Amino acid sequence: MSDSTETDENNKYNPGENQDDLILQQHRKIEKEISESIALIGNKEALSSLESEYSDDDIYRQKVQDLSNKYKSVRRTRPDGNCFFRAFAFAYLESLLDNQQEFAKFKDTKNCSIRGGVNLGFPQFTLEDFHDTFMEVVNVVGNGPSACDELYKLFNNSGYSDYVVVYLRLIASGQLQKEAEFYQNFIEGCRSVLDFCHQEVEPMFKESDHIHIIALSSALNVGVRVRYMDRGDSSEVIAHDFPEGSKVAVHLLYRPGHYDILYPSTS
Amino acid sequence: MAGSALRRLMAEYKQLTLNPPDGIIAGPINEENFFEWEALITGPDGTCFEGGVFPAKLIFPPDYPLSPPKMQFTCEMFHPNIYSDGRVCISILHAPGDDPMGYESSAERWSPVQSVEKILLSVVSMLAEPNDESGANVDAAKMWREDREEFNRIAQRIVRKTLGIPT
Numbered sequence: 001m002s003d004s005t006e007t008d009e010n011n012k013y014n015p016g017e018n019q020d021d022l023i024l025q026q027h028r029k030i031e032k033e034i035s036e037s038i039a040l041i042g043n044k045e046a047l048s049s050l051e052s053e054y055s056d057d058d059i060y061r062q063k064v065q066d067l068s069n070k071y072k073s074v075r076r077t078r079p080d081g082n083c084f085f086r087a088f089a090f091a092y093l094e095s096l097l098d099n100q101q102e103f104a105k106f107k108d109t110k111n112c113s114i115r116g117g118v119n120l121g122f123p124q125f126t127l128e129d130f131h132d133t134f135m136e137v138v139n140v141v142g143n144g145p146s147a148c149d150e151l152y153k154l155f156n157n158s159g160y161s162d163y164v165v166v167y168l169r170l171i172a173s174g175q176l177q178k179e180a181e182f183y184q185n186f187i188e189g190c191r192s193v194l195d196f197c198h199q200e201v202e203p204m205f206k207e208s209d210h211i212h213i214i215a216l217s218s219a220l221n222v223g224v225r226v227r228y229m230d231r232g233d234s235s236e237v238i239a240h241d242f243p244e245g246s247k248v249a250v251h252l253l254y255r256p257g258h259y260d261i262l263y264p265s266t267s
Numbered sequence: 268m269a270g271s272a273l274r275r276l277m278a279e280y281k282q283l284t285l286n287p288p289d290g291i292i293a294g295p296i297n298e299e300n301f302f303e304w305e306a307l308i309t310g311p312d313g314t315c316f317e318g319g320v321f322p323a324k325l326i327f328p329p330d331y332p333l334s335p336p337k338m339q340f341t342c343e344m345f346h347p348n349i350y351s352d353g354r355v356c357i358s359i360l361h362a363p364g365d366d367p368m369g370y371e372s373s374a375e376r377w378s379p380v381q382s383v384e385k386i387l388l389s390v391v392s393m394l395a396e397p398n399d400e401s402g403a404n405v406d407a408a409k410m411w412r413e414d415r416e417e418f419n420r421i422a423q424r425i426v427r428k429t430l431g432i433p434t
Contacts, residue, residue, distance in 0.1 A: 122380050123380065123382070125278070125282055125382070126332070126379070126380045126381070126382055127380065129271070129274065129275055129278065130379070133271065158330070159270055159271045162330070162333055163271060166333070166379045170380065198363075198375065198376060198378065199363040199376055200363070202378035202379070202380060203362045203363055203376060203377065203378040203379075204333045204334075204362070204378075204379065205362070206362075206363065
């Protein structure tokens with residue numbers, strides 16, 4: 001990521017410059033490079049496209065092998081800290097394209113009404129904007145399987161895509177706050193659930209952990225299966241379902257720090 | 268992207284015009300450009316900034332409200348949390364993680380549900396209660412701690428200046 005034209009001279013510490021600004025500038029630059037090279041939601045690729053990433057890594061190669069027995073394709077997402085929420089939203093809405101009955105049920109849920117959002121305790125005024133954009137995207141699903149391209153385009157338009165992410169973050173935050181007593185047990189340090197929501201859930205670009213996944217999947221009542229691909233000993237790629245025992249609608253691949261979408265072989 | 272930012276800024280402007288918080292006026296400098304605002308902030312009662320009317324500029328990024336605006340006073344200011352060039356340094360203007368300043372972990376941060384109004388109210392409380400731990404202006408932070416009388420004198424001079432009264 002480093003700029004090879006930069007000389008040592010430019011990297012010298014200059015006490016006159018604002019170091020905070022320099023650090024932020026560098027962050028922006030890295031983010032810009034990522035956003036220019038990776039789409040928010042990518043095209044569906046054969047699962048074998050993962051193999052090429054690990055040609056000289058036996059552990060991972062074995063795991064890709066295991067994965068390819070269960071899944072036929074993968075869709076990559078941009079690693080910008082929002083990948084879980086974006087992957088979840090796209091994968092779920094995409095699955096509803098072929099399942100209009102489930103879609104009708106989903107649209108009836110409280111999270112799809114603005115009342116539900118206000119009940120989460122957010123100011124109506126700032127919430128409305130996100131809710132309306134979220135619903136605009138959700139409504140596209142009503143056009144059935146032919147709307148897949150449109151959904152894909154909307155998810156690659158940051159004006160829509162990021163607003164969907166914000167709205168899901170608010171739903172997750174609302175769920176955490178509603179069941180604060182339960183979720184408090186999973187928060188490290190002495191932060192309150194509310195502080196955690198303000199610092200780790202509601203702001204954009206903050207990465208997701210188990211707790212975000214449990215909160216969102218329980219709030220929407222949508223089952224998520226996450227396949228964890230790491231350096232662990234097992235030759236199998238371990239799966240966790242959230243909430244436990246639910247009917248799985250969304251399959252995600254987790255590699256340390258990042259979520260992509262998986263498509264099972266059977267469906 | 269900028270379309271949703273514009274829609275949101277117009278809505279916030281309308282909201283602030285219909286229900287202005289006490290002692291705060293804010294809006295676009297020019298209605299042709301909603302991404303640059305001017306705000307007038309009244310110094311809070313019972314503080315050394317009482318009676319002053321402080322002008323500031325707010326610059327919004329194209330992806331507002333995903334990212335926060337920047338705020339800068341355009342009058343002379345002397346305050347621990349304001350850089351000497353007028354830039355305001357408080358936690359709500361930063362997303363978590365975006366703060367090499369090291370704010371307290373419980374401090375309020377930027378998120379898309381925050382608003383211009385919330386920022387301006389935070390700035391009013393910052394004027395009333397400086398945070399001398401985060402020193403955007405180290406001299407001001409030191410004087411606030413060690414020589415409150417002199418700090419108050421400087422603040423009063425700035426107040427008179429903003430009102431156009433000879434100092």
